[in-house]
Amino acid sequence: MSREFVVAHVVPTGLRASVGGYVGDATPPTNKMAEVCDKVIVHPNVVNGVMLNCAKENVLYVEGYHLDRFFLGETALREVKQNRIGVVLDHVDERHYNFGVNQVNAVKANKGIKVTGIVRTREKIKDSVFRSKTGAYIGKIGNPEVIFEACHALLAEGADALCLSAKINVSHKIMAEYFRGRIPNPYGGLEAILSHAVSKKFGVACAHAPLQLYSQRLHDFGIVDWRGAAEVVSTAYLGCVLQGLDRAPRPVPVKRAKPSDWRIGDLAALVCPHNALGGIPMLACEERGIPVLAVKENSTILRVTKERLGLKNVVKVKSYDETVKLLKKMRRR
Structure with a gap:
């Protein structure tokens, strides 16, 4: 152009x-x-x-x-001008699921995003996070088919962008090290694997948000590295992704x-x-x-x-x- x-x-x-x-x-x-x-x-x-x-x-x-x-x-x-977003939530307990749905509705009410539907995977996404020789954190997905099934259903409902949200298993100790600025983001590598896999398979705009709910322990981290402060005042990660996908090309x-x-x-x-x-x-x-x-x-x-x-x-x-x-x-x- x-x-x-x-x-x-x-x-x-x-x-x-x-x-x-x-x-x-x-x-x-x-x-x-x-x-x-x-x-x-x-x-x-x-x-x-x-x-x-x-x-x-x-x-x-x-x-x-x-x-x-x-x-x-x-x-x-x-x-x-605007995408129709389909949301895939991990097969989590009701507390986490309700938290995810409330996040979607909060952004929908305040930003006017279009959500075609919310689908919970038929079983828990089997994820693991580990550190590579370079020091970066990477991950592995054991059952990507459950994510793909949910994506298929949302695309059939008219979605043209996909928001993924998995509950990523990262220990409190590792998160504390991250918030002190000592290690890289421990879940970003796994997020990239999830979104890359869906993007490659379906060819639509896509992004991932962790479905974490540990607000009752956020005070344990104290005053964190200023760059990570947003994560200890809220764990509503779906908010930024939904806003990004709203007008994603x-x-x-x-x-x-x-x-x-x-x-x-x-x-x-x-x-x-x-x-x-x-x-x-x-x-x-x-x-x-x-x-x-x-x-x-x-x-x-x-x-x-x-x-x-x-x-x-x-x-x-x-x-x-x-x-x-x-x-x-x-x-x-």
Whole structure:
């Protein structure tokens, strides 16, 4: 389309990014970029803030699998006025289920989202979370078919976006370490596996929100790392995801794209942490000659840098404020 100035902001999940490694803490720099760009493309965890989603209206909310396909030139993004959202809730006890339904209804009442239905999986989603050799947390799903069945039912009811919510088994001890800023997000990797699997199978806008209910123990954590504070004042994670999916662009195969859809050729730049440059978005931009702005202010547990990979199209930027200034200059060219 190439008629507007479009950038992407990617913060890989579960790598203890100093900006974006918690919940919604990458929203302020994203919004600063949105002030100088026509569109900013992000994946959900960049702007998800538990009950809050404070991203500006010109921020496009795209699930990670679809985002990768976008960077590979296989998928285009079609903006919509509003999606019809189907909600999949884990097969949890009545207390958790009621909490999930109340979250959906709260956002529906206050934001006017369209919900086609809520389906509880026929059995508990069998998930496990563990730490990899790199220090990142990843996960495994033992029975993805129960998620797929629920998604099928919601799509048959007319949903064109899917909100997933599983009760993820993470110990209180691990969460305490996370809230102290000592370890990466322990459930983000599993969330990515869930949403990627559904996105790949059904090809619709999708995102995941943990279905956690431990409010009676939140006071145990004391005053936490400021970037994780949203999680100890509310565990209503469905709020941010439903708000994001409300206007999330629809992924469309490039062969069926319209002139008004966004393609990789429309992208002016990619912004990301300086030492997490090994993902599909970064390597695809390198191959296509799209500038990658590597922000030194944002560091992860990885050491995948411009020098280590021999990347030639990466521009090191000290901070997000400098990134915004550079984007302004790029736009004027």
